[in-house]
Amino acid sequence: GAVVSQHPSWVICKSGTSVKIECRSLDFQATTMFWYRQFPKQSLMLMATSNEGSKATYEQGVEKDKFLINHASLTLSTLTVTSAHPEDSSFYICSADSGQGREKLFFGSGTQLSVL
Amino acid sequence: AQSVTQPDIHITVSEGASLELRCNYSYGATPYLFWYVQSPGQGLQLLLKYFSGDTLVQGIKGFEAEFKRSQSSFNLRKPSVHWSDAAEYFCAVGPANQAGTALIFGKGTTLSVSS
Numbered sequence: 001g002a003v004v005s006q007h008p009s010w011v012i013c014k015s016g017t018s019v020k021i022e023c024r025s026l027d028f029q030a031t032t033m034f035w036y037r038q039f040p041k042q043s044l045m046l047m048a049t050s051n052e053g054s055k056a057t058y059e060q061g062v063e064k065d066k067f068l069i070n071h072a073s074l075t076l077s078t079l080t081v082t083s084a085h086p087e088d089s090s091f092y093i094c095s096a097d098s099g100q101g102r103e104k105l106f107f108g109s110g111t112q113l114s115v116l
Numbered sequence: 117a118q119s120v121t122q123p124d125i126h127i128t129v130s131e132g133a134s135l136e137l138r139c140n141y142s143y144g145a146t147p148y149l150f151w152y153v154q155s156p157g158q159g160l161q162l163l164l165k166y167f168s169g170d171t172l173v174q175g176i177k178g179f180e181a182e183f184k185r186s187q188s189s190f191n192l193r194k195p196s197v198h199w200s201d202a203a204e205y206f207c208a209v210g211p212a213n214q215a216g217t218a219l220i221f222g223k224g225t226t227l228s229v230s231s
Contacts, residue, residue, distance in 0.1 A: 010157075042223045049218055107162075
């Protein structure tokens with residue numbers, strides 16, 4: 001079946017540094033990718049929607065200068081957490097949509113970010 | 117407003133007993149409905165989905181769900197729970213035939229299995 005690879009699965013960084021998370025669709029082209037954030041024992045909250053070759057659309061309350069999203073190709077989207085702070089510590093999950101209806105919507109395995 | 121409600125935050129079931137996890141949705145358009153399972157520190161695994169047709173859908177790991185339009189519900193069931201089913205379960209809804217639109221998730225139900 002289709003696979004979405006998310007890397008790294010776990011990262012610890014110092015406050016003030018930047019962290020890049022990659023999301024790749026391995027056997028299909030993802031016209032749209034979604035980035036979610038999940039706090040412990042909470043649901044997934046949509047952060048932004050990115051379409052290949054265009055700027056990401058951010059949800060209300062999500063700082064686009066802090067969470068930089070790049071969807072440069074049909075198989076890769078990246079989320080960069082800039083100048084990370086402890087409150088950015090969270091579980092981040094990407095989702096890739098092939099654009100062929102809801103049949104082709106897959107999730108990555110997530111990235112646990114801990115900012116010290 | 118579009119939303120998904122999972123009324124039960126935490127459920128404990130004895131191993132071998134039956135399970136039902138509730139999900140109610142509010143959605144303006146024709147919905148597609150999903151159930152996902154998440155183990156600690158892991159991503160989401162799709163259990164099953166409803167797009168159209170038969171309102172009782174079968175999924176992986178012995179799960180099934182029934183879509184009831186009149187009740188705006190999509191409850192997940194399993195006749196006999198195994199200890200390995202302990203996890204977080206999320207119900208989600210999305211628009212039919214609108215690729216590129218994110219799903220809306222419920223807050224999740226934590227399932228514990230007792231021996």
